[in-house]
Amino acid sequence: MIKAFLDKLFSRETPVTLHLEQPRLKQQPVKRAYQAGQVNRLTGDWTITPTSTRSDLRVYLRNLRARSRDLSRNNDYVKKFLQMVRTNVVGPAGIRLQVRARNENAPADAPELDHDFNRMVEAAWREWSHKEHCTASGRLSWHDAQKLFVRTLARDGEVLVRKIRTTGKYGFALKFIDVNWLDEQFNHRLPDGNRIIMSVEVDDDDRPVAYWLTPPTDEYTYPGAVWDGSGQRHRVRVPAAEMIHCYIAEDENQTRGVPWCYTAALRLKMLGGYEEAELVAARVGACKGGFFKRPEDEQFTGEDDQTQLIEQVEPGMLQELPPGWEFQQYDPNHPNTNFGAFIKSVLRGVAAGLEVSYTSLANDLESVNYSSIRAGLLEERDVWRDLQAFMIEHFCRPVYLAWLEAAMLTGALPLRAADYERLLAPAWQPRGWAWVDPLKDVQASILAIETGLATRTDVLAEQGEDFAETVELLAAEAALLEQHGIRVSSGTQQPVTPAGDPAEDD
Secondary structure (H helix, E strand, O other): OHHHHHHHHOOOOOOOOOOOOOOOOOOOOOOOOOHHHOOOOOOOOOOOOOOOHHHHHHHHHHHHHHHHHHHHHHOHHHHHHHHHHHHHHHOOOOOEEEOOOEOOOOOOOOOOEOHHHHHHHHHHHHHHOOHHHHEOOOOOOHHHHHHHHHHHHHHHOOEEEEEEOOOOOOOOEEEEEOHHHOOOOOOEEOOOOOEEEOOEEEOOOOOEEEEEEOOOOOOOOOOOOOEOOOOOEOOEEEEHHHEEEEOOOOOOOOOOOOOOOOOOHHHHHHHHHHHHHHHHHHHHHHOOEEEEEOOOOOOOOOOOOOOOOOOOOOOOOOOOOOOOOEEEEEOOOOOOOOHHHHHHHHHHHHHHHHOOOHHHHHOOOOOOOHHHHHHHHHHHHHHHHHHHHHHHHHHHHHHHHHHHHHHHHHOOOOOOHHHHHHOOOOEEEOOOOOOOOHHHHHHHHHHHHHOOOOOHHHHHHHOOOOHHHHHHHHHHHHHHHHHOOOOOOOOOOOOOOOOOOHHHHO
């Protein structure tokens, strides 16, 4: 009997399902556990329903983006934050292309850069970077496009750029598209198995396949914005190969981006209302005045009162009130004495949510010193460098590869097929920052170079400069000085041994 049961249990033809009853464990009161997971009178209003970023964005993304845009127009601190992002990530010169193609004739063990070839490609890129070629509207240069990209990314949480094939010299241009054209309510499963999630069509691996654009109904502002015959919005399907959709993802399956101020938005809105109330109260308080109280035993007879009361006050004026009258002063005390400390406390939380330093966001250098401001700037600059790396990988590189392909097809770059492979891995030089204390930082850099802990390339890269270009400029400068017979001290001096020093006799 036991053998028959085992044969039936392990037989492949007749599967057997066993229902095992789990032992019931008596719950004991837990005193030492995860307090954040407990539900009690202190945490009763704290959600315990797990949600995903994708599902939350389907409901709240449009509201988040609308409120973020409103803050960018009407809130001083959000405007300052967007300016900080644009200035620190892109900078005055933008992220520059540096072609690093190797010389084909150089030995394999010591490859050298093909400088003439690299200069030709960089010159063509600089020519395309002008506004006549860079964007389809002819209004934005490559530098302007970078600033618009990073500002839109911070404000809306995502950027949508279309790669346009043109009839110009380089046959390629960019066109920025409002992310509002991606309708968050458009979710559908297609017959081929692809899914449309918030207007982004993805395959089974969540790889973007196409973007479904829904232009607004304003035909005068947006050409092509019409309704179809079925009463539905007109949607345009654009392949993903023609689009650049950038956002900082918090989950791998995330299809849309979140505005960067999503944790600080509510606090900023409330802070703006509080400042407005205090400002109005302070303005009223500046207009000090008072009231005259009529004597209690005097009745109003309806006739004109001939009593002369004080209506205007002049400096040094002393005047006696009529008998029985009493003056009550109106003196509102605003702003509150804790106004400044409260604003600082709120802005520190806002700065933490925006991942910037409080001193930079609030322009408050009242209580900082060299060590504190240096520590704050170094931490903040790591955030900017991280954003620069993101922008290079997700925006600059795709634009460059699309431009390179189009320029070769149109003949603007007379290159061979073998040259294309050499140009696929250029270097990008983002902006750097000046030192907080130039003397100390320069001395530290010199010591690091002399001890082999750093290179001149690394030191110059931190300042946003290229070592090869710096060497070429120094050589050209030295040649020009020698041509005109001008000698300039190099700034290096040999140590002088004092007279009578024993080292001199040695």
